Amino acid sequence: MTHGRARPVGWLLAAAAGVALAIALPADAARFWRWKDAQGTPVFGDRPPAGEVDGVQASSFRRSPTDPVGLHVQDRGSHYEVVADNRAPGPVEVQLALARAENVRPVPALPASSVVPAGGKRVLARVYPVDPRMPNAFEVVLDQLPGDPRARPFDFxxxxxxxxxxxxxxxxxxxxxxxxxxxxxxxxxxxxxxxxxxxxxxxxxxxxxxxxxxxxxxxxxxxxxxxxxxxxxxxxxxxxxxxxxxxxxxxxxxxxxxxxxxxxxxxxxxxxxxxxxxxxxxxxxxxxxxxxxxxxxxxxxxxxxxxxxxxxx
Structure with a gap:
């Protein structure tokens, strides 16, 4: 099962403290389903399986309402996309890292940084299974900080x-x-x-x-x-x-x-x-x-x- 953790923006006087996104069932959450296919191989996705499948487990992780950037994992069939969604009225720089990787290969290699524009979304990474026949899982961690490092402040x-x-x-x-x-x-x-x-x-x-x-x-x-x-x-x-x-x-x-x-x-x-x-x-x-x-x-x-x-x- 994929997991996500986000370190919320501690934009005050010091660097942000890490906070894990708990597995819970809040309204503002990313949901994931886990089950086994006909061959007994674990499968996970952001949608429940079609038809009746035994042993389906639903989980979710919460993103804090104070976190301007949330994480979403989208199943694209051959791979998963890790998407950042910025709810802030200004740009936020994010850094995505792998906390756990089992039989997966992220592109680009992580950790990697990117700037998500105000109110925008950005694909931060695509995660591919190394061997599709074998179980795979990964956990990603997101650090975020306000502003665009490309900005050049002027005298005022x-x-x-x-x-x-x-x-x-x-x-x-x-x-x-x-x-x-x-x-x-x-x-x-x-x-x-x-x-x-x-x-x-x-x-x-x-x-x-x-x-x-x-x-x-x-x-x-x-x-x-x-x-x-x-x-x-x-x-x-x-x-x-x-x-x-x-x-x-x-x-x-x-x-x-x-x-x-x-x-x-x-x-x-x-x-x-x-x-x-x-x-x-x-x-x-x-x-x-x-x-x-x-x-x-x-x-x-x-x-x-x-x-x-x-x-x-």
């Missing part, structure tokens, strides 16, 4: 992501507390009271939101990759992340187009945090990894200068 004048006024930065570029990794090196933490309206620093399309996380703490293992946040995709392929938002404080939806200066959320203190603040960073996909990129930002008194933070929060 970002606005301060809240109403103009006093600007206090608690942690700047390279801050040792939590800005010491490639995904957050050029991040800025603005000290804001909880409930402060957050504005879009640049227009774009809402790529992902999280709004129902209520906890906060200094346990990096538990909270390092969790917080309420919004990710906005810009027209040059770069992406801005607004994090540590107030529970139920997100005021936009996935797929919505927003303009620069539009209210999108309320600031908060969720996730790995010492005090209420807004974490802002611009990132780009650099080939199955997110990297922070430097940016220029302007307030009422002109361009903000973000010195490298050597102390951390």
């Amino acid at each position: 004048e970002y606005r301060v992501p809240f109403d103009y006024g006093r600007v206090r930065v608690d942690q700047g570029f390279g801050g040792r507390f939590s800005h010491n990794d490639p995904q957050n090196h050029y991040a800025v933490d603005f000290a804001l009271p909880e409930g402060t309206p957050v504005l879009a620093a640049r227009g774009g399309v809402i790529l992902q939101v999280e709004s129902d996380f209520e906890r906060t703490g200094l346990d990096r293992e538990r909270y390092g990759g969790r917080a309420n946040y919004i990710r906005i995709l810009h027209d040059d392929g770069s992406m801005a992340l607004y994090a540590h938002l107030k529970p139920e404080g997100v005021e936009v939806r996935v797929g919505q187009q927003v303009r620069q200066g539009q209210r999108i959320a309320l600031s908060g203190n969720t996730g790995f945090s010492t005090a209420p603040h807004l974490h802002f960073v611009v990132q780009a996909n650099r080939g199955m990894r997110l990297e922070a990129i430097p940016f220029r930002m302007f307030g009422a008194l002109g361009e903000l200068k973000f010195a490298r933070d050597e102390t951390g929060r």
Whole structure:
């Protein structure tokens, strides 16, 4: 029987954690059937056998509703196609790998990466039996990351992501507390009271939101990759992340187009945090990894200068 596992996009502050797609019977699932033919050879497919066949077993695996890209296996008779289906309003890079292979040969050889366009589908691999007379099985694993690694971000004048006024930065570029990794090196933490309206620093399309996380703490293992946040995709392929938002404080939806200066959320203190603040960073996909990129930002008194933070929060 084929299996699929997908590592959902942990698009927040750290790399995605692996989560197996459980065998279950949810509404949003890929279904597979297994039976034996007249010669006793195991057969599996994405459709039940025609006619009456004894010993047919039906299974399914669930794709998480937070996973923008789902996997489907289609029976083409002589082989199987592994198809990626992107439900996100922006491109997603995926990498397909084999976790188990018995008497099968994938084309292309795995692991292999590809970019699935917004709302599109793509055949990632075709899996052929090596010896059709013998039982065969395989299990595939999908890693996924937002954005297109071919994007080339250009210089842009970002606005301060809240109403103009006093600007206090608690942690700047390279801050040792939590800005010491490639995904957050050029991040800025603005000290804001909880409930402060957050504005879009640049227009774009809402790529992902999280709004129902209520906890906060200094346990990096538990909270390092969790917080309420919004990710906005810009027209040059770069992406801005607004994090540590107030529970139920997100005021936009996935797929919505927003303009620069539009209210999108309320600031908060969720996730790995010492005090209420807004974490802002611009990132780009650099080939199955997110990297922070430097940016220029302007307030009422002109361009903000973000010195490298050597102390951390």
